[in-house]
Amino acid sequence: MSNQAPLAVGTGMTPRSDDRLWYLTSSVLTVLIGVFGVAISLRMIFGSKISLSISSLLPLVGLHLSSDGLSGLFDLITSIVAITAGIYVYPYLAHSRSPRTTAAFIPLFVMTMLLVPMASSYYDFLFFWEAMALVSAVLVLANHTKTEALKAGMWYIFMSQVGFAMILGSLAYLSAHSPTGLLIGGSGALKGIPTLTKNIIFVFSFFGFASKSGQLPLHSWLPKAHPEAPTPVSALMSAAMVNLGIYGIIRVDIKGLGPAPIWWGVLIITIGATTAVYSALHSLVSSDIKRLLAWSTGENMGIVICALGTFEVLKSAHNLNIAQVALAGAILQLMGHSLFKSLGFISAGSVIASAGTRSLDSMGGIIHRNPISAVGFSIAALGATGLPLGAGFVGEWLLLQSLIHTLPTRSTVLNVLMPSAVGLLALTFGLAVAAMTKAFGVGMLSRPRSRGAAESAETPPWEAFTISIATLLCIGFSFNPAFVSKIVRSASQATLGVRTKGSVSILSHITLRGVGGSISPLNLGLSVVIGAILFASITEWRIRKKSRQLDVPLWACGSSQPSSKMQYNAVAFAQPLERIFNLVVATQESLGTEHADSDMLILQSASYERSNSDIFETRFFPVVARAMSNLSRLVQKGHSGKIRNYLIYGAIGFIIVLVVAR
Amino acid sequence: MSRNFIFSGLPVLQLIMLGLLAPIVSGVARQISAKLEGRQGAGVLQPYRELKKLFQKETLEPSTKSIFFTFAPYVLASTTAVISMAGPFLATENSFSSSSDLLSVVGLLFLGNIAVALAGLDTGTSFGGMGASRELTVSSLVEPTILVAIFALSIPAHSSNLGAIAAISLSKPNLIFAPGSLLALAAFVVVVLAEAKRFPVDNPSTHLELTMIHEAMLLEYSGPRLAVIEWASSLRLTILLGLIANLFFPIGLFRVGQAPILLLVSCLAFLIKVLLLGSILSLAEVFMAKLRLFRVPELLASSFILALLSVVTSYFFTATR
Numbered sequence: 001m002s003n004q005a006p007l008a009v010g011t012g013m014t015p016r017s018d019d020r021l022w023y024l025t026s027s028v029l030t031v032l033i034g035v036f037g038v039a040i041s042l043r044m045i046f047g048s049k050i051s052l053s054i055s056s057l058l059p060l061v062g063l064h065l066s067s068d069g070l071s072g073l074f075d076l077i078t079s080i081v082a083i084t085a086g087i088y089v090y091p092y093l094a095h096s097r098s099p100r101t102t103a104a105f106i107p108l109f110v111m112t113m114l115l116v117p118m119a120s121s122y123y124d125f126l127f128f129w130e131a132m133a134l135v136s137a138v139l140v141l142a143n144h145t146k147t148e149a150l151k152a153g154m155w156y157i158f159m160s161q162v163g164f165a166m167i168l169g170s171l172a173y174l175s176a177h178s179p180t181g182l183l184i185g186g187s188g189a190l191k192g193i194p195t196l197t198k199n200i201i202f203v204f205s206f207f208g209f210a211s212k213s214g215q216l217p218l219h220s221w222l223p224k225a226h227p228e229a230p231t232p233v234s235a236l237m238s239a240a241m242v243n244l245g246i247y248g249i250i251r252v253d254i255k256g257l258g259p260a261p262i263w264w265g266v267l268i269i270t271i272g273a274t275t276a277v278y279s280a281l282h283s284l285v286s287s288d289i290k291r292l293l294a295w296s297t298g299e300n301m302g303i304v305i306c307a308l309g310t311f312e313v314l315k316s317a318h319n320l321n322i323a324q325v326a327l328a329g330a331i332l333q334l335m336g337h338s339l340f341k342s343l344g345f346i347s348a349g350s351v352i353a354s355a356g357t358r359s360l361d362s363m364g365g366i367i368h369r370n371p372i373s374a375v376g377f378s379i380a381a382l383g384a385t386g387l388p389l390g391a392g393f394v395g396e397w398l399l400l401q402s403l404i405h406t407l408p409t410r411s412t413v414l415n416v417l418m419p420s421a422v423g424l425l426a427l428t429f430g431l432a433v434a435a436m437t438k439a440f441g442v443g444m445l446s447r448p449r450s451r452g453a454a455e456s457a458e459t460p461p462w463e464a465f466t467i468s469i470a471t472l473l474c475i476g477f478s479f480n481p482a483f484v485s486k487i488v489r490s491a492s493q494a495t496l497g498v499r500t501k502g503s504v505s506i507l508s509h510i511t512l513r514g515v516g517g518s519i520s521p522l523n524l525g526l527s528v529v530i531g532a533i534l535f536a537s538i539t540e541w542r543i544r545k546k547s548r549q550l551d552v553p554l555w556a557c558g559s560s561q562p563s564s565k566m567q568y569n570a571v572a573f574a575q576p577l578e579r580i581f582n583l584v585v586a587t588q589e590s591l592g593t594e595h596a597d598s599d600m601l602i603l604q605s606a607s608y609e610r611s612n613s614d615i616f617e618t619r620f621f622p623v624v625a626r627a628m629s630n631l632s633r634l635v636q637k638g639h640s641g642k643i644r645n646y647l648i649y650g651a652i653g654f655i656i657v658l659v660v661a662r
Numbered sequence: 663m664s665r666n667f668i669f670s671g672l673p674v675l676q677l678i679m680l681g682l683l684a685p686i687v688s689g690v691a692r693q694i695s696a697k698l699e700g701r702q703g704a705g706v707l708q709p710y711r712e713l714k715k716l717f718q719k720e721t722l723e724p725s726t727k728s729i730f731f732t733f734a735p736y737v738l739a740s741t742t743a744v745i746s747m748a749g750p751f752l753a754t755e756n757s758f759s760s761s762s763d764l765l766s767v768v769g770l771l772f773l774g775n776i777a778v779a780l781a782g783l784d785t786g787t788s789f790g791g792m793g794a795s796r797e798l799t800v801s802s803l804v805e806p807t808i809l810v811a812i813f814a815l816s817i818p819a820h821s822s823n824l825g826a827i828a829a830i831s832l833s834k835p836n837l838i839f840a841p842g843s844l845l846a847l848a849a850f851v852v853v854v855l856a857e858a859k860r861f862p863v864d865n866p867s868t869h870l871e872l873t874m875i876h877e878a879m880l881l882e883y884s885g886p887r888l889a890v891i892e893w894a895s896s897l898r899l900t901i902l903l904g905l906i907a908n909l910f911f912p913i914g915l916f917r918v919g920q921a922p923i924l925l926l927v928s929c930l931a932f933l934i935k936v937l938l939l940g941s942i943l944s945l946a947e948v949f950m951a952k953l954r955l956f957r958v959p960e961l962l963a964s965s966f967i968l969a970l971l972s973v974v975t976s977y978f979f980t981a982t983r
Contacts, residue, residue, distance in 0.1 A: 364786070367728045387776075388769040397765050404813070404822055419973035422813055423966070426806035434802040437776050441794060447726050447786030509760065517763075517821055524744070524761045528770070531740030536733060539886045546885070548721040555724070555882055556787040557871050568783070568791025576799040580959045 333395025340383025793878025
């Protein structure tokens with residue numbers, strides 16, 4: 001691909017004096033849209049239905065907005081992310097001197113994301129979905145002068161259009177068969193669709209929506225586009241846009257198309273669990289901090305999709321009580337992920353801006369120079385690991401509970417599938433912890449590995465403010481998820497479509513009704529924190545009473561001051577695990593040597609290169625591409641350029657139309 | 663009255679008993695290995711003397727350390743202490759046992775590992791990073807295996823709470839001999855060796871830095887902080903042995919509501935079981951060589967597969983029962 005392709009995007013990189021006004025307006029607008037979004041989504045959640053119809057606004061069918069608890073959930077998440085990312089928009093744009101286009105498109109992007117879950121007709125949904133994809137594509141291409149960013153943008157546009165085509169096809173069919181044409185409120189009206197067609201529609205729309213959440217096999221745009229986008233946009237994409245793929249799956253596949261045969265759930269679980277492990281492995285071997293976070297997004301969405309699949313399977317088995325546990329797990333995982341991932345991107349963005357690099361191998365020592373960003377990143381990383389005290393814990397606990405209580409079944413498929421899902425999820429859990437420990441330990445702790453990191457500036461107050469807000473939200477959610485109890489209830493009732501006594505009660509203890517089982521993140525978190533403080537105060541008191549020597553040189557087993565190059569870097573840290581899972585992460589290494597003499601005895605210089613490749617990109621996509629080009633060559637043969645042939649085609653086509661439309 | 667008193671007092675009792683007992687367990691294990699190797703040995707009380715010595719020593723603070731280096735030992739100690747309070751060590755349930763859920767126990771163990779690994783990376787030495795990398799390699803395979811192995815036990819128990827699992831094995835002793843439980847036991851024993859940093863994965867008494875895993879991360883620690891880490895490590899060993907003992911062989915375990923005198927029996931049974939397991943451990947270690955680092959994943963992968971098999975079998979057997 002030529003990387004000089006002219007694109008009519010952006011106004012170039014030259015900063016102008018009045019650009020600051022653009023940046024500030026963009027930031028303020030984004031925050032205001034977020035605040036407005038929080039207000040109306042809370043209204044949606046607490047019962048009052050919002051509906052708006054302006055038939056003159058959109059061509060053909062008009063604008064129709066409506067809402068239920070599900071729209072409320074997704075809009076609330078998007079709005080909260082928009083507020084934190086919105087505050088960060090100004091310092092980021094000012095620092096990176098972004099083009100005005102970026103400033104103008106960020107509020108628009110948030111707007112389209114808020115409108116997708118509110119779209120009440122199929123037509124509106126498709127319109128806003130595509131608008132969101134196009135606006136975000138412009139934002140990914142913000143740095144289009146860089147080859148990498150241009151490539152990422154192309155991947156993104158290609159994959160989102162393939163996904164859109166799948167969704168368009170299936171929704172067009174559904175829309176034609178729905179008497180009202182309504183997506184929200186008109187469910188249960190889909191009648192007269194043959195089973196085979198229904199299955200085809202499910203498969204197409206599921207893969208279409210799943211690609212928006214970065215699921216296999218149409219995943220590879222995510223780890224490319226999210227890192228290349230401007231950081232506030234990465235936060236918005238990773239913490240809000242990918243959620244809408246989940247929204248589509250719930251709204252169309254689970255709620256709209258149901259009741260489902262059991263294999264739908266099986267397919268959903270398989271895709272989710274496989275993606276989770278695959279993305280966790282790639283996240284582990286990434287050395288680019290934003291790429292690592294982007295892969296982790298795919299992994300978390302995989303866990304959410306796995307929980308949705310479990311919900312679907314249990315619902316098909318008429319075990320509605322436990323199905324709700326899986327659904328609550330999916331919702332809490334979704335919320336937790338949005339909170340810690342937006343925090344992760346914002347604090348990583350602040351570190352990148354001050355250290356001047358995205359590579360973990362050139363970072364280090366951030367905790368000394370830039371403590372607020374480092375601590376913010378540590379809270380985000382803790383959330384991403386799914387460990388207790390982190391924001392991802394509750395969701396994973398609920399998913400595990402639903403898997404335990406899946407029994408009793410007599411279906412052999414489920415008896416094999418469920419344990420495999422547990423195994424894959426457990427492995428994901430372990431790998432995610434290793435990946436996040438690497439990101440934090442190598443990137444933020446240890447000694448600086450480059451001059452940029454050693455001289456990095458302190459976090460500017462405005463960024464520190466954003467990071468503190470996002471950190472507090474994250475900590476609040478992980479210690480006391482009782483805040484979101486009502487939201488989870490309303491969203492799960494909207495999904496089920498019937499009023500049920502919820503089977504999960506989220507108070508200071510999270511309790512499962514009917515089956516037993518409870519856990520208290522608050523008790524657990526507080527006891528660990530209090531315990532650590534107790535141990536610390538006794539020991540540190542002792543240390544201060546006895547003599548201690550501050551600032552002694554490193555012992556390092558007796559070597560004199562080791563240079564900072566002698567530390568373990570990100571590649572070295574992940575190397576043992578990379579070696580174990582080499583089949584999946586496909587590491588290529590090459591060692592080139594140059595010799596000073598003709599006998600090749602004296603080494604003059606040596607070069608070492610390594611890279612990991614996405615095996616889907618190197619193995620699967622080329623096969624598809626080859627098939628496509630063979631197909632198009634076939635079509636090409638028909639295009640002889642002779643008018644009489646085209647006349648014959650026209651005649652045949654006309655006859656076919658007559659036969660079909662008779 | 664006495665029932666409630668016991669119920670709420672149990673966590674503290676467990677913490678005190680396990681906390682005091684922990685150094686003896688490693689002392690006994692070391693003494694047995696010494697005798698078997700034909701050495702005199704330093705006596706079972708040696709770990710206490712070492713802790714006392716370290717606690718009185720001066721502390722050297724490396725110039726490149728951050729707050730994570732300072733606090734890592736306390737996070738390790740605190741997570742371990744919370745598990746020892748919540749877990750089913752002396753009784754099937756207590757006032758704190760909602761935190762002894764499978765996921766939270768595995769998570770807390772993992773959290774302790776991460777704290778120490780981060781401390782190893784924090785000072786920026788090659789050995790610290792090497793230890794942290796190896797530690798995470800081992801534990802990111804070990805923790806999933808523990809999760810999956812105990813998951814296999816929690817399917818027949820219909821609960822992921824460790825206390826509930828122990829209670830089920832107590833009321834239905836023949837469940838231990840179900841194929842799922844036996845496979846889980848085999849997997850669990852292997853990962854306990856790895857998690858406790860013992861042979862054949864790590865050598866707790868090595869002095870050769872290049873072969874270290876756990877010790878390499880602690881090279882920059884000294885004085886009371888090192889004492890806290892040493893104590894917490896021996897407590898972890900006790901906890902893991904205690905989990906083997908009470909999840910698979912819960913003989914003598916106290917149930918709330920029984921006569922208080924039985925609590926004493928439970929303490930005694932726990933002591934005997936853990937010391938016995940510790941002795942078996944050191945006996946086995948004498949006949950084992952440490953594996954090469956890159957052979958370790960093979961061992962761990964096979965135990966992961968055993969654990970996975972155990973879950974599959976429990977699904978099938980519980981479903982058809």
